[in-house]
Amino acid sequence: MTAEPRAQPRIPGAPRDLDPRLLRAFLAVSEELHFTRAAARLYVAQQALSRDVRRLERELGADLFVRTTRQVTLTGEGERLLPYARRVIEAQDDLTAAFARGTGSGGAARPLLVDLNSPGLTCGRVLERARELVPECELMARFESGLTGAAAEILAGRLDVSFGRYAGLEPAVRARLAHQPVRYEPMAVLLPLGHPLAELDAVPLGALAGESVYAGAGNPRTLEWTDLAHRLFEGRGIEVAAPAPLAVGTEEFGRIMAKNRTPVLTVVDFPAMPEAVLRPLIDPVPLSPVSLVWRKGLAHPGVDALRAAAAELAAAEGWLRRPEDGWVPATDALIMMSLE
Numbered sequence: 001m002t003a004e005p006r007a008q009p010r011i012p013g014a015p016r017d018l019d020p021r022l023l024r025a026f027l028a029v030s031e032e033l034h035f036t037r038a039a040a041r042l043y044v045a046q047q048a049l050s051r052d053v054r055r056l057e058r059e060l061g062a063d064l065f066v067r068t069t070r071q072v073t074l075t076g077e078g079e080r081l082l083p084y085a086r087r088v089i090e091a092q093d094d095l096t097a098a099f100a101r102g103t104g105s106g107g108a109a110r111p112l113l114v115d116l117n118s119p120g121l122t123c124g125r126v127l128e129r130a131r132e133l134v135p136e137c138e139l140m141a142r143f144e145s146g147l148t149g150a151a152a153e154i155l156a157g158r159l160d161v162s163f164g165r166y167a168g169l170e171p172a173v174r175a176r177l178a179h180q181p182v183r184y185e186p187m188a189v190l191l192p193l194g195h196p197l198a199e200l201d202a203v204p205l206g207a208l209a210g211e212s213v214y215a216g217a218g219n220p221r222t223l224e225w226t227d228l229a230h231r232l233f234e235g236r237g238i239e240v241a242a243p244a245p246l247a248v249g250t251e252e253f254g255r256i257m258a259k260n261r262t263p264v265l266t267v268v269d270f271p272a273m274p275e276a277v278l279r280p281l282i283d284p285v286p287l288s289p290v291s292l293v294w295r296k297g298l299a300h301p302g303v304d305a306l307r308a309a310a311a312e313l314a315a316a317e318g319w320l321r322r323p324e325d326g327w328v329p330a331t332d333a334l335i336m337m338s339l340e
Helices: 020-032 035-042 046-060 076-100 122-133 147-155 223-233 250-260 301-317 330-336
Strands: 065-067 072-074 112-115 139-142 161-164 177-192 264-267 276-282 285-295
Touching: 020 035, 020 046, 020 076, 035 046, 072 076, 112 122, 112 301, 122 139, 122 161, 122 177, 122 285, 122 301, 139 301, 147 161, 147 177, 147 223, 147 285, 161 301, 177 301, 177 330, 223 264, 276 285, 285 301, 285 330
Parallel strands: 112 139, 112 161
Antiparallel strands: 065 072, 161 285, 177 264, 177 276, 177 285
16 A cells, blocks of 8 residues: 655745746845835836735735835845745746747647837848748737837736847846847937038037936836936936936827927937937947847747848848947947847
């Protein structure tokens, strides 16, 4: 006769099952140390996030954060929970990628959701070529407008792939993502018609001294781009323009530009805008490092095709060759030399 397996004793007071959503809420707050930013990152209301954190504290029987009107800090128990929470969420993400996200019914590859940030850029060409390589796969475009926002969507399982400045993401986020360098994309400035610099064929960076240039400040989805602008403008007398409401669509973007007459930092492949001219930046040539980014553990023929397409185009067009007078932050250059 075979003995029945004995049930494992349960630690008094310990929860039998923890909802992974509560751990995601805890991780977001522990990394942001700010409930409003953490809620924006998870795309939930701040009250719902606070409710989840309080529920987790009740279930664990421990205070995880010290909250004051000025700051949020982790308690000792919060610090103790942090590595366990990360391992649980990473394991859940691995499970999701291995089973739920890889195939659809009948074993066929499910549609791959690919974020292009904005229409008409480098990433659009990579997607077009990838579709040619795997015509049997459905690669569906999305437009999340910023790698910071897209990375949160990838880790939440609502998006598969994106493009952008991988080095601009938080280290804890990068640890859960893979990337492949695609291009050092030359940067440009979008100028309203009639601006004194609009007559130039190319704008020396020094000519922007004294200007206030829009670079997405205040948009939580494009933090990596705003950070790149701050690094570029530092010591050059150029200011990052104050936060402004996000203009959605070409027509609205053009209307706001014509009204505010604020130059906009962008890249040379940015689509044409009404009442504005695009001018490349020179002396030095600032470069926006673009990587293909996906969640670690994701296996899909569409990801393989995107990686192949990116490598093919980069080799054919010299996308990863830096010009002699090119500028890129040192940390970005190191990360762009690494392959996942």
